[in-house]
Amino acid sequence: QKEVEQNSGPLSVPEGAIASLNCTYSDRGSQSFFWYRQYSGKSPELIMSIYSNGDKEDGRFTAQLNKASQYVSLLIRDSQPSDSATYLCAAMDSNYQLIWGAGTKLIIKP
Amino acid sequence: EAQVTQNPRYLITVTGKKLTVTCSQNMNHEYMSWYRQDPGLGLRQIYYSMNVEVTDKGDVPEGYKVSRKEKRNFPLILESPSPNQTSLYFCASTEGRRGRTGELFFGEGSRLTVL
Numbered sequence: 001q002k003e004v005e006q007n008s009g010p011l012s013v014p015e016g017a018i019a020s021l022n023c024t025y026s027d028r029g030s031q032s033f034f035w036y037r038q039y040s041g042k043s044p045e046l047i048m049s050i051y052s053n054g055d056k057e058d059g060r061f062t063a064q065l066n067k068a069s070q071y072v073s074l075l076i077r078d079s080q081p082s083d084s085a086t087y088l089c090a091a092m093d094s095n096y097q098l099i100w101g102a103g104t105k106l107i108i109k110p
Numbered sequence: 111e112a113q114v115t116q117n118p119r120y121l122i123t124v125t126g127k128k129l130t131v132t133c134s135q136n137m138n139h140e141y142m143s144w145y146r147q148d149p150g151l152g153l154r155q156i157y158y159s160m161n162v163e164v165t166d167k168g169d170v171p172e173g174y175k176v177s178r179k180e181k182r183n184f185p186l187i188l189e190s191p192s193p194n195q196t197s198l199y200f201c202a203s204t205e206g207r208r209g210r211t212g213e214l215f216f217g218e219g220s221r222l223t224v225l
Binding site: 032033034036042043044045046049088090092096097098100101102103 | 150151152153154155200211212213214215216217218219
């Protein structure tokens with residue numbers, strides 16, 4: 001059974017600090033990874049995709065991929081209350097199917 | 111405006127009464143998919159379509175049907191809804207290039223309650 005695991009949280013972070021969200025995956029054949037943000041009662045929204053080992057930065061967001069450890073993370077710098085949401089991690093398996101984590105709820109405290 | 115449109119957004123129905131949830135995208139995307147989201151279970155794929163007239167089962171297809179007669183539309187059909195199909199449903203689409211089918215655009219969701 002292919003799995004993507006995330007800590008459900010909630011993860012509470014002070015405003016202005018760095019929020020670190022983590023995800024592990026079981027399928028070594030996975031090559032592509034995605035972070036989605038979902039506000040309560042809303043639809044998921046893609047915020048980052050990462051396809052190769054290392055870091056990928058986009059504004060305040062940095063995605064990190066370590067295929068050897070089968071580990072993906074999302075860092076949010078200068079966290080804002082508007083970053084409070086559930087963050088979904090997804091991995092694309094070798095059959096091009098997305099395997100979803102259950103999400104981590106992030107709370108940014110003013 | 112690029113968007114995925116679902117209707118209805120909210121629906122309360124009764125067991126056994128056939129219903130259709132429509133999904134339409136205006137981005138000329140090849141790939142479309144239906145998910146359901148339940149508390150604690152995350153997103154689970156129901157059906158997906160790589161292109162017109164091509165559909166495949168996802169992880170939880172039982173009790174659902176789909177069709178893809180046109181590129182822009184991908185309706186979800188519940189022939190005989192049951193209470194365990196009470197859920198939040200999302201339609202999603204993407205260009206469909208290999209390896210990029212993870213970059214999904216989601217509709218606003220349809221909250222379905224089956225009594």
